Amino acid sequence: MGLRHAVLAALLDGAATGYELSKNFDVGMAEFWHARRQQLYAELTKLEQAGLVSGREIIQQGRPNKRVQSLTEAGRAELAEFAATPSDPQFLRDDLLVKAYAVDVTDGSALIDQLAQRAEQSQIKIARLDRVLARLSGNDEDAFLADAERIGPYLTAVRGRMFEEETIRWCTWAMQVLRKRQGGTPDN
Amino acid sequence: MGLRHAVLAALLDGAATGYELSKNFDVGMAEFWHARRQQLYAELTKLEQAGLVSGREIIQQGRPNKRVQSLTEAGRAELAEFAATPSDPQFLRDDLLVKAYAVDVTDGSALIDQLAQRAEQSQIKIARLDRVLARLSGNDEDAFLADAERIGPYLTAVRGRMFEEETIRWCTWAMQVLRKRQGGTPDN
DNA sequence: CTACACATGTAAACGGTTACATGATTAT
DNA sequence: ATAATCATGTAACCGTTTACATGTGTAG
Structure with a gap:
């Protein structure tokens, strides 16, 4: 459910x-x-x-x-x-990944644009999550995590933040790879 | 679609x-x-x-x-x-996160068990993905990424690997936090 | 005067999961 | 004997999205 x-x-x-x-x-x-x-x-x-x-x-x-x-x-x-009760393992299901999977026969520049856009969106989410985390924990994270009555929302916000950061890291890397390919093969 | x-x-x-x-x-x-x-x-x-x-x-x-x-x-x-065409931003949707969100009023030990289990599953997926990545790229990743005809599946496998690693990192951290709380408040 | 916040819903369409159905070949 | 692999589908159900419907109060 x-x-x-x-x-x-x-x-x-x-x-x-x-x-x-x-x-x-x-x-x-x-x-x-x-x-x-x-x-x-x-x-x-x-x-x-x-x-x-x-x-x-x-x-x-x-x-x-x-x-x-x-x-x-x-x-x-x-x-x-x-x-x-145990949870099923999850997975990603992201349109952007389908596009990356297909990149070799589609327009690489279009994918680069979307990767850049996604990275920006993630940056915005991170800023929002940082405000959420700061509001929840005050200035002492360790003390908060040790003593607060309710830490659930904090745990999930941290997961969200990690995820967005990882997204940026991947987008940046993939953009680099694709740009090098475009630059390196000017014959196309 | x-x-x-x-x-x-x-x-x-x-x-x-x-x-x-x-x-x-x-x-x-x-x-x-x-x-x-x-x-x-x-x-x-x-x-x-x-x-x-x-x-x-x-x-x-x-x-x-x-x-x-x-x-x-x-x-x-x-x-x-x-x-x-541009993609919608995505999100996680994971039962385990719902459980983490609710951890303060539920059984913390049960969540710890599930975090451990999830981390294990992710470890297995990483092993599989490493085989996939090695099979695709041979032993020289840079050369592969620069020259191969088809890199889409590699890009997505890398994303998957990052995601699983991040999952393990979060599970480990959350387990630590929850364990400290259990140890630190023996009155419950 | 325009847009947004408040506040709750119905109906139709779409997408995904679960259960059921069939039947030969090959490996243990 | 038993189970797994090959190979394709139907039917019922449940969850999600999109579109439609209504109406007041407040801020720019």
Whole structure:
């Protein structure tokens, strides 16, 4: 099961509406999970029916009413059970890699452009993640990791940061390789 | 479009049957794309109808007939166009990260076990990728990258290797953090 | 007056996984 | 005998994406 447990995990940060969750899925969990708003609403409906979250309607003036969802005990239990079952190994699945695989019969310059663009995007993500990490840990990472009540989001943000850095490293290397080839064979 | 272009890219390595492709998707493209056999047969049917691949029936004795698919010019053109259009930024989507995110309210030891297991799996993948890389490049990587006709599969295998190494580094670090916490707070 | 934030949903289409079906040959 | 390899598919299901639908309040 996928989104189900991601939603339950997100609700550990506190009760939230579908609308609020959809933002957290663009920030806190953004590195490892995306979900559209519609999907979250649908999932929350299912989770509520299953008793894993409980929703409270909040009537508002001047703006639409909202439904705040919080984890139930059953939800926590479900999450704990999920955490204890082994995970499948994962893989990348990235369009850019398909393009790299095909580079020998396609336009190398186009790939170089996309590698540069991807590296830039990763740089931006790193800057954002650094702010997230600093906000979570303050200025003493070791102390934070040793004592804080909640380190899960920090662990995942670190993974995200490593991933983005690795992406930049690979893009840079691949660009170098491709540029050398273009420069070295002016006959084409 | 996803699988569509992954299949076209895989066919750059030569004409193949759905059955053969499904193996290549377990080896050459394994780092960045998985596909079930059924999915490949379905996709090849669609691609053939669209004229992007052309199949030739081969009658065999003593074993089932097979249908060898090869890229058409239209298929190459489609792949080139795909390679030239910008890619969406990607992300991870990994159960293990959801579990890490939730670690503060679940069983830390269970996560440590899974981190260890993941690190082992990555180690195995690295060994396999090293064989792939060595087979592709021979003993002189620089010369290979400068002169070889086909370097796409090498570029992607390198990305896969980096990714697995990074996975191990993160797992090791996270395990250390979690172990220190368990050791340091014997009151729980 | 334009755009964005708040707030929740439905419907259709697409993509991927799981289960089922068939049947000969070859290796242990 | 048993299992694996060769070889292709269908059907049902579930998860995700895209498009559509609605309406107020606030900031530029």
